[in-house]
Amino acid sequence: MSAALRLGTRKSLMATTQSQFVADRLTGLTGRDVELVGITTFGDVTKAHLTQLGGTGVFVSELRGKLVDGGIDFAVHSLKDLPTAVDERIVIAAILPRDDPRDALVSNAKLADLPSGSKIGTGSPRRVAQLRALRPDLDYLPIRGNADTRIGKIASGEFDGVVLAAAGLERIGRDSEISEIFDVDAMLPAPGQGALAVECLASRTDLIELLGVLDDPRTRAAVTAERSVLAALEAGCAAPVGAFASGDGHILNLTAVVVAADGVRSVRKSASGPPSAAMDLGRDLAAAMIAEGADTLMGEQSH
Ligand SMILES: NCc1[nH]cc(CCC(=O)O)c1CC(=O)O
Numbered sequence: 001m002s003a004a005l006r007l008g009t010r011k012s013l014m015a016t017t018q019s020q021f022v023a024d025r026l027t028g029l030t031g032r033d034v035e036l037v038g039i040t041t042f043g044d045v046t047k048a049h050l051t052q053l054g055g056t057g058v059f060v061s062e063l064r065g066k067l068v069d070g071g072i073d074f075a076v077h078s079l080k081d082l083p084t085a086v087d088e089r090i091v092i093a094a095i096l097p098r099d100d101p102r103d104a105l106v107s108n109a110k111l112a113d114l115p116s117g118s119k120i121g122t123g124s125p126r127r128v129a130q131l132r133a134l135r136p137d138l139d140y141l142p143i144r145g146n147a148d149t150r151i152g153k154i155a156s157g158e159f160d161g162v163v164l165a166a167a168g169l170e171r172i173g174r175d176s177e178i179s180e181i182f183d184v185d186a187m188l189p190a191p192g193q194g195a196l197a198v199e200c201l202a203s204r205t206d207l208i209e210l211l212g213v214l215d216d217p218r219t220r221a222a223v224t225a226e227r228s229v230l231a232a233l234e235a236g237c238a239a240p241v242g243a244f245a246s247g248d249g250h251i252l253n254l255t256a257v258v259v260a261a262d263g264v265r266s267v268r269k270s271a272s273g274p275p276s277a278a279m280d281l282g283r284d285l286a287a288a289m290i291a292e293g294a295d296t297l298m299g300e301q302s303h
Pocket residue numbers: 078079080081147163164165166167168192193194195196
């Protein structure tokens with residue numbers, strides 16, 4: 001009998017739910033026991049607005065630290081929270097089959113039916129800009145806290161609606177409160193949204209092979225293309241960048257957008273290619289977007 005593998009997780013409901021899901025799946029596929037180890041991250045305790053925390057990776061660095069110091073064997077992250085910058089000590093051993101990649105409105109009405117001036121909570125420049133294109137007459141206000149806390153601000157009257165990832169709402173069992181799920185064409189998701197990534201130390205080759213049973217190559221190709229756009233734009237998870245790729249295993253279709261804060265001006269492009277060249281597909285699309293002024297639009301919003 002081998003010892004239980006230690007899976008490091010943030011303590012929020014969403015994080016523990018998705019970590020337990022991955023643990024159960026791994027045990028089901030390999031017979032190995034998995035034990036959850038709860039870890040508090042800086043991103044969980046800080047009161048600062050996420051876009052002021054220096055961009056990407058606030059939820060990730062402590063978990064990586066625990067991998068490096070041997071406190072845990074592997075970690076589960078929402079892929080969209082993972083910085084695109086490579087950390088040589090760490091590998092993404094698996095990317096699980098993607099859940100719903102779309103953004104959702106939690107409210108008592110659809111976006112089109114909300115009264116003018118309604119208060120919508122979202123701190124994501126990507127969401128605000130795309131929402132502004134759909135409803136320029138609503139008020140978009142920053143909101144902090146985990147998904148439960150944010151949804152609670154509707155009941156308290158502080159907000160008329162909040163926009164969150166459909167996948168996250170499903171994971172915490174709040175999807176019945178969704179009034180509208182946005183089509184990816186109207187609201188391009190964040191690169192990697194809805195996909196879970198499993199990380200471990202690059203030196204643990206046996207573990208990498210074990211965790212590989214969780215990997216879904218089709219999801220991996222899609223999110224690789226999306227994240228390649230983000231990397232080539234030198235942008236992070238707080239950037240006004242949306243990207244979504246999907247495919248049938250033979251051809252990958254990728255669409256990406258950079259939106260100005262006003263939601264009016266944007267650079268949007270699509271391209272297709274073989275899944276094996278997902279990285280190039282994203283990088284070339286980003287280059288074409290930069291040629292059309294995408295970096296100027298992003299530069300306007302940098303702090
Ligand atoms: N930045 C927080 C975060 N990271 C991943 C998700 C949702 C779940 C996912 O995309 O896998 C969320 C919440 C949200 O954006 O609504």
